[in-house]
Amino acid sequence: MKPCLFNITLMFFLSTGVLSADLVYHVPIHKTIDLGLPAFIERAIAEAKEDKASAIVFDIDTFGGRVDGATEIKNAILQLDSSITTVAFITGEAASAGALISLACTKIVMTKGASIGAATAVDIQGNKASEKVISYMRSMMRSTAEARGRSPILAEAMVDDSIGFSHVVVRGDSLEASDLEGSKKGKLLTLSTTQALKFGIADHSVETLPEVLEFLGMSGAQIKEMDVNWxxxxxxxxxxxxxxxxxxxxxxxxxxxxxxxxxxxxxxxxxxxxxxxxxxxxxxxxxxxxxxxxxxxxxxxxxxxxxxxxxxxxxxxxxxxxxxxxxxxxxxxxxxxxxxxxxxxxxxxxxxxxxxxxxxxxxxxxxxxSRFWQKITLPFTERSSEGYSTSIGLEELVGSHGEAITDLRPAGQVSIAARRISAVSEGDFINKGDSVEVLSVEGYRVMVRKLETS
The missing domain is CATH 1.20.120 (Four Helix Bundle (Hemerythrin (Met), subunit A))
Known part of the structure; x- marks a missing residue:
């Protein structure tokens, strides 16, 4: 009797999903891909591995950004073992660096009106990058697409507008592609949801996260929302x-x-x-x-x-x-x-x-x-021809001896004739307590030198 009750209870919990083993991480990749984003993605992946998650869904809507940042993210996704399914859930644009990240995922699903492509590299001025850079990007896009069984020619055409093609091999079948705008030389390839599905870049069309889970066969899975911390x-x-x-x-x-x-x-x-x-x-x-x-x-x-x-x-x-x-x-x-x-x-x-x-x-x-400067300085020049003198009553101290009351590095304070005076060292570093001699006085500038003790 007891084993029967146990089996019934177990079937009840399984049917209600209480004992469901599926845990799905939902990770946003929105706006600009910058150098701080890889740290967030790597943290999300590390936590997903630690929690033994079944899948990571990357919610992608970006016009791109730093290629080096996207490359780090791409490498982190490709290095994941097959026990965790990675999904690029393109809800808007997956342009430029966003396309590279999407191609690295195990599955790509797109909403209606979404697009993927236009991944050419540009320099800091926004101009098209050199052929050397384009060649590197083309190779990286191709190898990433091949790693996930997607058309390499389509991936390359997203980067290099010099590539032209008329047919695309999808799952062993050759499909006519001459109607694609990006199939002609001089045009970068950007695919709509319908086109991406037709040519094997995308795997399914969905509108919501629950539909993504249903496509993965994980309906009712626990969802862990990830967000960038402070x-x-x-x-x-x-x-x-x-x-x-x-x-x-x-x-x-x-x-x-x-x-x-x-x-x-x-x-x-x-x-x-x-x-x-x-x-x-x-x-x-x-x-x-x-x-x-x-x-x-x-x-x-x-x-x-x-x-x-x-x-x-x-x-x-x-x-x-x-x-x-x-x-x-x-x-x-x-x-x-x-x-x-x-x-x-x-x-x-x-x-x-x-x-x-x-x-x-x-x-x-x-x-x-500024008014502040006018308050602390004279608004006119005091010329000697007009009766002004640069003397402030310190000239008589030339030749006098005294003591440094602070370090002079090279400026500091000295005591001369029982007067505390701001002074500048002749060149040598003067320690507090050293004996000094006044060499010259020019307006407010008092030059001293260190006296050698016998």
């Missing part, structure tokens, strides 16, 4: 080309301002924070390596040494700036760079540097004309 959102924001260029600009701007002033202040702090945000984002997005971090830190250390230790600005400071630029350039290059990525990295660095210089010029112009 740290991934921050990284995606900071790795945006515009934001990363702005961070580099602020970094250069702050350091260049700091170099022009004694000691350490707000501009240098802003510069270091901006560069830290830039590096942190690239490190999280797995663009940067520890070697590149070391290069950047060496550059920052050289600049700090020039500003705080070595008087003036010379070879050490210039080497620091060059080292920082090298570190930033290497961070802009992805792990699997295309030839165009080197050009994009160069342009990004140039934009940051030029932006910093332009920022210095504009800030100088704006500051001089």
């Amino acid at each position: 740290s991934e959102k921050l990284v995606r924001f900071l790795t945006d080309p515009i934001v990363s260029s702005l961070l580099m600009t602020l970094g250069f701007l702050g350091l260049l301002f700091e170099i022009q002033s004694p000691g350490w202040g707000i501009p240098g702090t802003v510069g270091i924070v901006a560069l830290s945000l830039f590096f942190g984002a690239t490190l999280f997005a797995e663009l940067a390596t520890m070697e590149e971090l070391l290069i950047l830190l060496v550059g920052v250390a050289l600049v700090l040494a020039e500003v705080l230790v070595i008087p003036g600005f010379g070879v050490v400071g210039i080497m620091g700036i060059i080292t920082i630029m090298l570190g930033l350039y290497l961070m802009l290059i992805p792990k699997h760079p295309l030839p165009s990525d080197l050009s994009s990295a160069s342009w990004g660095l140039v934009i940051g540097l030029v932006g910093g210089l332009v920022g210095i010029f504009l800030m100088g112009r704006v500051l001089i004309r």
